[in-house]
Amino acid sequence: MCATCGCGQPENGTKILIPGETTFSLRNELEPHSYHHAHEHHHDDNSSIQIDIERNVLHENNLLAQRNRGFLEALNVFAINLVSSPGSGKTTLLEESIKLLKSELELAIIEGDQQSMNDANRIAATGVPVVQVNTGKGCHLDAHMVLHAMKKLELKQNSLLFIENVGNLVCPAMFDLGENKRVVIISVTEGDDKPLKYPYMFDSSQVCIINKIDLLPYVNFNVEKAREYALKINHHLQFFELSATTGEGMKPWLDWLKNQINGK
Ligand SMILES: Nc1nc2c(ncn2[C@@H]2O[C@H](COP(=O)(O)OP(=O)(O)O)[C@@H](O)[C@H]2O)c(=O)[nH]1
Ligand SMILES: [Mg+2]
Numbered sequence: 001m002c003a004t005c006g007c008g009q010p011e012n013g014t015k016i017l018i019p020g021e022t023t024f025s026l027r028n029e030l031e032p033h034s035y036h037h038a039h040e041h042h043h044d045d046n047s048s049i050q051i052d053i054e055r056n057v058l059h060e061n062n063l064l065a066q067r068n069r070g071f072l073e074a075l076n077v078f079a080i081n082l083v084s085s086p087g088s089g090k091t092t093l094l095e096e097s098i099k100l101l102k103s104e105l106e107l108a109i110i111e112g113d114q115q116s117m118n119d120a121n122r123i124a125a126t127g128v129p130v131v132q133v134n135t136g137k138g139c140h141l142d143a144h145m146v147l148h149a150m151k152k153l154e155l156k157q158n159s160l161l162f163i164e165n166v167g168n169l170v171c172p173a174m175f176d177l178g179e180n181k182r183v184v185i186i187s188v189t190e191g192d193d194k195p196l197k198y199p200y201m202f203d204s205s206q207v208c209i210i211n212k213i214d215l216l217p218y219v220n221f222n223v224e225k226a227r228e229y230a231l232k233i234n235h236h237l238q239f240f241e242l243s244a245t246t247g248e249g250m251k252p253w254l255d256w257l258k259n260q261i262n263g264k
Pocket of ligand 1: 213
């Protein structure tokens with residue numbers, strides 16, 4: 001078990017796949033100081049064991065995230081970590097963004113899901129390089145998985161890397177992947193109180209996309225309230241309101257991406 005969030009131990013059952021190619025599994029980069037280290041210590045109660053394991057898991061992840069950051073910096077690659085609940089439109093936003101950016105920028109994508117190649121196949125259809133990470137029981141990507149996926153992708157210099165995290169507004173908040181920016185997406189079908197219910201995700205992100213605005217006439221979602229709640233959690237958040245399917249509001253998002261890369 002991953003003691004930080006209670007999901008399956010990330011090293012077990014994680015697979016990295018490329019559409020049309022064979023699978024490979026992960027080794028632990030930082031053996032022997034593995035996730036299981038803490039249970040060798042003596043503790044008086046269970047809560048202190050829990051805290052030690054959590055600290056070790058996150059400490060190990062943070063070390064690898066720093067390594068990823070160095071890897072990305074050396075190649076001058078800008079990395080975006082896309083986080084949201086399942087179904088908010090991450091893959092659709094990626095598909096549409098890729099179509100509009102691929103003539104100008106070198107792109108690469110890492111897709112995270114517990115199972116299936118569905119999203120990698122959708123991205124592969126756009127013609128850009130993609131790897132799928134299946135986390136098995138794991139409910140988030142971690143820096144170790146991303147390191148292997150980046151190596152498998154053979155990232156080009158000066159490119160833009162999108163990482164679509166596993167759909168979950170809780171656990172991915174705790175795992176730094178070494179990204180340059182974290183972008184949280186909420187869709188208008190999810191309710192405008194999500195920032196209050198899942199504050200850590202909004203606190204750890206720099207950008208918040210409100211997606212599916214084409215559905216606003218049909219749902220009870222107050223955009224101003226959603227923004228107000230999110231800003232209560234993190235007053236630095238920058239917002240984009242868009243519809244990945246109709247294309248409304250896509251331009252400011254794409255301009256922001258291009259500015260990030262040019263201004264880096
Ligand atoms: N109406 C509407 N539907 C959308 C929009 N973006 C995504 N969807 C739909 O939402 C569903 C989930 O989208 P997907 O991209 O797979 O979400 P993910 O799980 O976050 O990757 C699909 O049926 C999409 O067609 C949007 O802007 N408007
Ligand atoms: Mg998806």
